[in-house]
Amino acid sequence: MQPNEARSRPPDEAAYTLAVAGVLALLARHRWPVPVLAATLIAFGAYHLLDYPAGPPILAVVVAVYGTAASGRLSVALGAGGLVTGSGIIYRALVEGDNVHGIETTLGATLLVTAALLGDATPSRQSRADQPTDPGDRPRGQPWP
Numbered sequence: 001m002q003p004n005e006a007r008s009r010p011p012d013e014a015a016y017t018l019a020v021a022g023v024l025a026l027l028a029r030h031r032w033p034v035p036v037l038a039a040t041l042i043a044f045g046a047y048h049l050l051d052y053p054a055g056p057p058i059l060a061v062v063v064a065v066y067g068t069a070a071s072g073r074l075s076v077a078l079g080a081g082g083l084v085t086g087s088g089i090i091y092r093a094l095v096e097g098d099n100v101h102g103i104e105t106t107l108g109a110t111l112l113v114t115a116a117l118l119g120d121a122t123p124s125r126q127s128r129a130d131q132p133t134d135p136g137d138r139p140r141g142q143p144w145p
Contacts, residue, residue: 008052015052022040022047022056023060029067033070037068040064041064041080061112063115066115070119070120074116074119088108
């Protein structure tokens with residue numbers, strides 16, 4: 001537990017259930033990336049609304065943001081990252097009265113944006129399968145990708 005989270009309640013069965021629910025949702029991320037992102041955001045939000053300390057649920061959100069961006073929905077992934085970062089800043093400013101310009105805020109925002117951009121830059125398996133692997137396989141007159 002971080003020092004500024006001394007008022008948080010210790011994790012119990014509900015906390016672990018929410019953390020596991022976010023991770024289990026990731027099993028369907030290739031088939032349904034946006035609903036999985038929504039499920040991880042709900043688990044993450046519920047975990048924090050119940051006043052548990054920062055921790056594992058953010059990892060499921062990061063993986064879901066990556067998967068959503070990799071599926072071609074970069075704007076949705078960036079929007080989710082902005083939602084998580086923005087709600088954290090608002091909560092810290094209005095409820096906790098903490099400094100919102102700390103390293104924790106910067107790292108959280110950077111991690112989510114980086115995950116989204118890496119996901120967007122990752123070519124899908126389908127697009128790689130469609131590309132020729134040998135320069136002789138490409139149609140005449142087309143440049144090599």
